[in-house]
Amino acid sequence: MIQQLKTGVLVIGGGAAGMAAALSASRAGVEVTLLEREEKTGGVLNQCIHHGFGLQFYRQELTGPEFAYRLQNEMAQHSVKIISESYVRHIDTKNKYVEVISPEGVFTIQAKAIVLATGARERPFGALQIPGDRPAGIYVAGLAQRMVNLENTLPGKRALILGSGDIGLIMARRLTLEGMEVLGVVERLPYAGGLTRNVVQCLEDYDIPLYLSHTVVEVRGRRRLERVLVSEVDDNFKPINGTQKWFDIDTLVLSAGLIPQVEDLGENLEIDAINKGFAVSNTCETSVTGIFAAGNNVAVFDLVDYVAAEGWIAGQNAAQTVQDKKRTSKRIPLIRGKNVGILVPSYITPEEHLRVYLRLRKPMDKGTVVLKELNIEKPFQYGVPSEMINFVVNRDKLQELKKPVRIEVVE
Amino acid sequence: MKGHITCTVCPVGCKILVVSKPNGEYEISGNRCPRGKQYAIDELFSPKRILTTSVKVLHGDVPLVSVRTDAPIEKSRIFELMEKIKSISVEAPVNVGDVLVRNIDGMGTSLVATRKVEKNGSPLENCQISG
Ligand SMILES: Cc1cc2nc3c(=O)[nH]c(=O)nc-3n(C[C@H](O)[C@H](O)[C@H](O)COP(=O)(O)OP(=O)(O)OC[C@H]3O[C@@H](n4cnc5c(N)ncnc54)[C@H](O)[C@@H]3O)c2cc1C
Ligand code: SF4
Secondary structure (H helix, E strand, C coil): CCEEEECCEEEECCCHHHHHHHHHHHHCCCCEEEECCCCCCCHHHHCCCCEEECCCCCCCCEEHHHHHHHHHHHHHHCCCEEECCCEEEEEECCCCEEEEEECCEEEEEECCEEEECCCEEECCHHHHCCCECCCECEEEHHHHHHHHHCCCCCCCCEEEEECCCHHHHHHHHHHHHCCCEEEEEEECCCCCCCCHHHHHHHHHHHCCCEEECEEEEEEECCCECCEEEEEEECCCCCECCCCCEEEECCEEEECCCEEECCCCCCCCCCECCCCCCECCECCCECCCCCEEECCCCCCCCCCHHHHHHHHHHHHHHHHHHHCCCCCCCCCEEEEECCCEEEEECCEECCCCCEEEEEEECCCEEEEEEEEHHHCEEEEEEEECCCCCEEEEECHHHHCCCCCCEEEEEEC | CEEEEECCCCCCCCEEEEEECCCCCEEEECCCCHHHHHHHHHHHHCCEECCEEEEEEECECCCEEEEEECCCEEHHHHHHHHHHHHCCEEECCECCCCEEECCCCCCCCCEEECCCECECCCCCCCCCCCC
16 A cells, blocks of 8 residues: 655655755744755755855855755754655645655655755756767756765866866866866856856866857767867858867766756746746745745855745745744745846735845846835845845834835946 | 955855055945954955855765864965865764864964764665554
8 A cells, every 4th residue: 555644744855945844834833845866965065065055154165065064963963853765756736745755665744734845856867959869978057066065986087178167167177186187167158157166166267268259160070079169150140260289088067956846846846947947936836825835946146045045935834834823925026127037026925035046147247126116125246147136124124014125236 | 446346255255445545544434343344355356255165074974074164264275275174074963163173274273163963874764663
């Protein structure tokens, strides 16, 4: 017979967001179960062995595994029930009924509230549509990171990195330290995709060239990758004739960015068209009451601190749902205006402080974030799309809200 | 002299402006916290970095333990220290915070574990008999 479990708050995914959600829900006094498909909790933190985590959440700079370890320890102290190696295959969002596959077979869980914390996955090679062969030696950056940092294997000898997202930058340094020759990082945009600090400490420190406005236009190799053709591109990403150059490499690492993991889970849950993740309010609630989402499956965040903070709020609100605390269902749309790309949240619920996370559409020397309906102006300097702009609006300011709020960035 | 330095001490990544004054001192601005000032000065005279990497583990449930230096080390010595780190291995179990190499750079900096690695017991030990 299929095993049938019950719980108060069910957290799906044991990365930073899921662990923080499980912890806060458990602290609020409800029964919490956390499902994780891997053997261990931690998510991407486990393979991010570099430092740069937790400065806001723990007021201390930690490595990824250390950040995970802290949350794991706290979960152990708060009797969170963790079921690992269990993959959530289907969620009946209306009835909060979940189907799970584990090595022991299929089981189901009936929950009172659910927190989705499934993180993001890497954009695969196919998505880039590069002509040529498909030999061995082409890796997405996260896979290369796992190989080097968890499995003790090097992907090859000479590498080129395509895409300048943080994972790509960090892997350029990591592979160099491990003795591989990294010939460069190729980025089709005129600016780096990752944090400036990573350009400095991962590329400049090791004299690894960053080829901006360049891309790989052809891949060659019979069994194993042998070489790739790199070309400069114009404003429309069209290769510019006469700028092509071959790079002899056996390893191409793709850092084409992350996309929120929403497939199979998202039945009747609204997805934000730009974030490509679950559309949530500032209580972290999705379009279905009692189902919450936090972390990289809402939008790809640059800092784990933001992810953990959002997970924490999601857990608190999920606990309140279980405890039948009175919650308003008011959802006022937060609408993107000029220059606003990724934006969290999609809706404002006045009962919680409004934590805004946004990415600019382009780099700006200086600008001002404007929320006219709330009389808020936030000036900033040196804004780049890779670094989220983040600020909090006190809930006292939200009480009178009736109409949608527009957020824009003016130069 | 006048130049921008991106502080890499934390992910905020402040753009720090360093202006040298005629009297030989530096005027430093743009750092959102005091650590940025020290970083900018170090960056001018002897750049330092935290080094994170892995060390091989014998008889562990995973083959590697992630490690960090407990203080920034001189940037120019990173590869020298990497060679040293690649040549060592440690016996499981390892705990977060365990000092794996004391005074690795001769300047008092230690190499500490950042991940917990359990001992890989005999396969039968973890086996549950189901009936
Ligand atoms: C290479 C890299 C470098 C980074 N560097 C920094 C940095 O220096 N500083 C910083 O602050 N932040 C950094 N970040 C960002 C930060 O690490 C992430 O934003 C954060 O850890 C994401 O947490 P998460 O919980 O949303 O997702 P994840 O960590 O991806 O967790 C999701 C979890 O859900 C599980 N899961 C998914 N689907 C299912 C399912 N169907 N059933 C069961 N379980 C499931 C997964 O196995 C995983 O464990 C970095 C990220 C990356 C990728
Ligand atoms: S100056 Fe302070 S806040 Fe700014 S990046 Fe450096 S450490 Fe971070």
